Amino acid sequence: MSTAVVLLTRDLRLHDNPALAAACAADRVVPLYVLDPSLADLSPNRTRFLHQCLADLRENLRGLGGDLIVRTGDPVAETIKVAREAEATTITMAKDVSRYAVRRERRLKEEGERHRIGVELHPGLTVVEPGDLRPGGGGDCYKVFTPYYRAWSARQWRSEAATPKRITLPDGLTAGRLPAPGDGPGEGGESAARRRLTSWLRHGIGEYGDTHDDMPGDATSRLSPYLRFGCLSPLTLAEASRKHDADPFVRQLCWRDFYYQVARVNPKLSTEALRPAADNQWRTDDDGLKHWQDGLTGVPIVDAGMRQLREEGWMHNRARLITAAFLTKHLGIDWRPGAAWFFKWLLDGDVPNNSGNWQWTAGTGNDTRPYRRFNPIRQALRFDPDGVYVRRYVPELKAIEGPAVHQPWRLTGLDYPKPLESHRDEAVWLRD
The missing domain is CATH 1.25.40.80 (Serine Threonine Protein Phosphatase 5, Tetratricopeptide repeat)
Structure with a gap:
């Protein structure tokens, strides 16, 4: 009987999963996920969400007669170990683009060849x-x-790849214990x-x-x-x-x-500018960065977005543009610590989109208008005209009615900071 291992990475689903469908051509299938300790501390939000995804996937696989085999350690070493234990001749997985993923794929192919186990890469991401x-x-x-x-x-x-109707595991494999899902924003799983x-x-x-x-x-x-x-x-x-x-x-x-x-x-998209000539105007401002991270810039629409990020592990896309542009184009702070902060908290944080969008906003990436500035006051008046979004996330301003909540030069006498930069009067804000 033929046996295949499907190494699940960022394709934690049964529906339209080409790597899983390809593995199901074998008589026996081992759905495997390897928890890599080197990734465990990148984002508490995503780690918790991942654990929920794995718990849901295990339940769904068990409904088909199979199970999710879970191991902890180096993904390549653990995958080869499971494949040999199951006497598998094939390992399937989804092809990815990050430096980490490309290195994993290369190492897995090398080890598979050494152990005479075929490694197949499939679409799906x-x-x-x-x-x-x-x-x-x-x-x-x-x-x-x-x-x-x-x-x-x-x-x-x-x-779209066919959804498996039944999965048969080889005998003798230990399923492995899943981490506790934990509580927090969002509900993970297919x-x-x-x-x-x-x-x-x-x-x-x-x-x-x-x-x-x-x-x-x-x-x-x-x-x-x-x-x-x-x-x-x-x-x-x-x-x-x-x-x-x-x-x-x-x-x-x-x-x-x-x-x-x-x-x-561009495997170094998270650290190297796509337009190096635009990557040399940054200034060091540790206090400004900290106030931006904490949602205490004194600009309500910016602070609302940053607080939504911390509370929900998510941020409205328009707020992502406004907050990123404020850090880079208004405060003049390097896009890299901003991208890293988003990556720490976002449930949807991944290398291509997080870094690509940050570079687009900062003017160092794929943008035909790299010098555009997003005026946060104009943006707020256009996309949150009555201040509902701001008051939802900045409780200090709940008493301020209507669009006045977007005018930082008028927010005096409140337990709320003044704007960080010199744009503290109406004329400067509306001219910018």
Whole structure:
């Protein structure tokens, strides 16, 4: 009887999981997840969310007659060990783009060859594979989004992989203990992802183009953490969105793919600017950085976004632009500590999108207008005109009614800080 191990990484689902479907061609299948201690402390929020995802996946696999085998240690060593124990001849896994993932894939192939175990890489983390689209004039990736979007939209997408009907484990394998899921923002797992998807398709996606920038309305899908951990297939979401004629939302999924193809050829995206010439204007301001991190800048819309990040492990996309631009374009602080702070707290934090978007906002990345500035006051008056979003996250300002909450030069006599920078009068703010 043939046996295959599927090493699950960021594809923690049964539906449209090409690596799992390929493993199911064997008579016996070992679904495996290896907890790498070197990643455990990167983000308490994501670690807790991951543990919830694994608990849900184990329950779903058991419903098919299988189980989730869990090990702790070096992913390559543990995978080879399980494969040899199960007498597997094949290991399947989803292909990824980060430096960590590429190094893991290379090492796994080397060890697999040494032990005469085949290693197969499959799609599944994006709608279109990161290396499949190349610009016509040459180059390894698209540097501008719009031509990539045209090529991406014209591309014929792969068919969704079949969901397994039954999984048979080899005898004698110990399942391994899962970490306790713990409490915190969000609910991890494929089951929660599919419930949220159903609700989004019924009640939210049709209005997305008109309401996605409505900060107090929070009219976004909040599916990004489930995409980050692969609890939801990006292809499934894209196909469903197309059926609803939701082009603005499909475009956002394309942005996600765009940064994956950028990260594929720029493995140091988190630390090295894509436009080095724009990466030398930063100043050191430890106090400014700390006030920004704590949501105490004295600019209400910025502080509201930063406090939402800490409370929910998530931030409205418009707030992400405003807060990132405030740190880099207004305070003049390097984008790297900002990206690292987001990465620490965000449930959906991943290397391609977090770093790519930070570089876009800072003017060091893939942006045709690198010198744009997001004026936080103008942004607040446009996207939170009555101050509902600010008062939701900055309780010190709950007594301030209407748009006046966005005017930091008037917020005197309150237990709330003055703005960090010199923009403390109305004329300067509205001129900027």
